[in-house]
Amino acid sequence: MTAEPALSSSPDDDPGTRSGAVVELEHLTKRYGPSSTPPAVNNLSLTIPAGEICVLVGPSGCGKTTTMKMINRLVEPTGGRVLIDGEDVAGLPAVELRRRIGYVIQQVGLFPHLTVADNTAVVPTLLRWPAPRIRARVDELLDLVGLEPAAYRDRYPAELSGGERQRIGVARALAADPPVMLMDEPFGAVDPIRRDRLQNEFLRLQARVRKTIVFVTHDVDEAIKMADQIAILQVGGVLAQYDTPEAILAQPASEFVEHFVGADRGLKRLSLGRVRDLPLLEPVLARSGETAAEVQRRLDAAEVDYALLVDARNRPVGWIEAGQLGDGEVRDGRLPEDLAMPGAPLLMPESTLRDALSAMLGSSVQLGAVVDEHDQVIGLISVDQIAQLMRRAPDDA
């Protein structure tokens, strides 16, 4: 085996520390039929920097999946080549290449007859890692994707929710610590609320592992949220624009891109901003069992109308309005838990401002509780903060 920095791995490598490799597509072309048929991907060239997320986005049938599959050679190109850290993938046996590239698909494709642990361990097993190392790696991965190893290790896929399956799919793809990951609409089959959460978790994960990721989606908002670089494809597999999300929103290269990105670019630009970019407001917290008078005093001191009721572990339960504190139910002085208006929108630092805005507009109180990965509240943001930001942003409408 020739020693190549990215594609070759020896069992002695320290798992979990290898970061991404540069992926270059050079004049890639794919025709599914004879040379008279129109190409599915046409003369596509782009360079994906190491450790970045490149999102391929475009209308259905424009060749996103085809492009992605030429990287791990599930599809062999008709012309052009793919280089990973300078090495032509055509020079490696396909099977060996694929074991070094993580692969996540929309339907996940977990093996129904294997437990979560065995599913996660599939590639290390194919690579014949020693058993103790595989066991340790599985636990590490389950932790990484936020699933308690002891609780999940021995379950079968049929015993998991859609979101849990998707996380195992990601864990499985990361198992042998590949420098490159391919993800084809990985969150496409998950409902919008869970999708937002999975996206946030994935971004947090990526901040730690720094893989080079090729991410396919047809959803512009998801592209803007996830991407370091966006490649917009046109039907026929023609590259319409390749740039950062900011640049694409600010200067669409063509009418097609402008149209595809949509008329509400001002609003879309909000997808570029994250909750963590805003100064978080200090919440007034209340706990059930506290006296109404105490909470009222804190509300008065902070000059705000709403207190956030939290449970014993600081997880938000709901809002309590200043006016309610004088009501009959709390005359005896103690706050009952069901006084709170349920449904305080939970936001994460990684949530886009756009998602935050729509979540807050959909709730009765125009505030959002920002929580960390343990669902513990770390601050608030308000609709006003985002509105001010929009007013300041240059409008292009």
Add this chain to the structure above:
Amino acid sequence: MTPDEPLIDFDWVARNLDEIARRLGEHLVMTGIAVVVGFLISFALALAIRRSRRLYGPILAVSGVLYTIPSLALFALLIPITGLSLLSAEIALVSYTVLILVRNIVAGLESVPADVTEAAIGMGFTPLERLRRIELPLAVPVIVAGLRIATVTTVGLVTVTSLIGQGGLGYFIVVVGIRDFFPTPIYIGAGLSIVLALAADVALLGIQRALTPWARASGAA
């Protein structure tokens, strides 16, 4: 055979316990040979079909015709060639098991969902690894379902081989029972053959359960 005779002549049973045990064993062995050999042939055919799909039509057509031929006719056609022998009996029995098993093994290997196959290829499984680690384990329920049908069917067919001088428990039905108009051996032969069929069925079901813990998980979820 007269109406006032008891339904089962227990004296006869007691006198013939050795013979009953011997015929039961013979029945078991004949069934076992037919199912095991039939399975090996079917498995090889299924792998060939998996490689080249075009073989499926012709293989199904040939085994389908064999399947339609009444067993006595098939035994009869073999007699002039391989004689009134165990070989004749087994050739016919194996032919019958092959159609059931080929269909089920092919269906089982093909029952792997497309996303699972795609994920496996994408992760770098070789075709052989895919067969061994994914397709075969997932095919177990369908393959065992075929084995159950084949086994139960074969147990019944073995009785017919008594007409060509073999027969296991069929010997009691035809040679001792019907030819002598003596009901007891008929009941013993038919009864034990049914019990054998059901016992084999339950045993195979148990094996399947043991091999597919994940299938129970999906039932529970």
Add this chain to the structure above:
Amino acid sequence: MGAGKRRRLMDLLSSFLAWLTDASHWTGDTGIPVRVGEHLLISGIPLLVAIVVALPVGLFIGHTGKGALLAVSLGNIGRALPSLGILGIILPLTLPLTAGTDIPLGLPPSLIALFALALPPIITNCHVGIREVDRDLIEAARGMGMRETQVLTRVELPLATPVILAGIRTSAVQVVATATLGAVLGIGGLGRYILDGISQHDDGQLITGAVLVALLAILTELGFAALQRASVSPGLRSTGDRAYEVAGQAPRPPA
């Protein structure tokens, strides 16, 4: 193949052709036309009666879902019963009926056994066929104000027909095949030639019987298959070929 074996096969072929073309084997009580006729009667009568009995039962189970377990287990039990065993078990029971009459003593057990064998596939397939009909369609039919009988006759029955016919086809092939065994109880039909061929060491007669009965079974299979294909609603033609498999039953091998 060695020359000796090839000669042996040629011998067999010529003794078969000699027996088949012998004019005396085409006339009289034991001639081929009579034996074929007997075989068809011994098979056809129990099959018809079984259809008349099994259809209403199967349709009732399929439509109401009551007795579904019975329908499913019938199929499995049917497979476990050795047909030769059934013949043998019924024989002692019907002997008193035929004693002292002109009725051949093997006839009633044969007819009863064949009738019993024909029931399970038809009942099971009626049930499965109706169950397979899209529940939304039935809901829609009820929603449009159809009465239960109308739901059955206008929606369930037309859509389930191919599967039901598959059941009848399984029964028919089964019955034609098992009728051969009636010869063990001394009745007519093509099984006679086979058993007589064995006992008389007459290869020509043996092969003729086997070939004729095999042909009859294959023709039955093909005939019902054609009927089944023709019964698929034109709207479902593209999926029609699957109806046989949808029935979920590999046909039982003949007895």
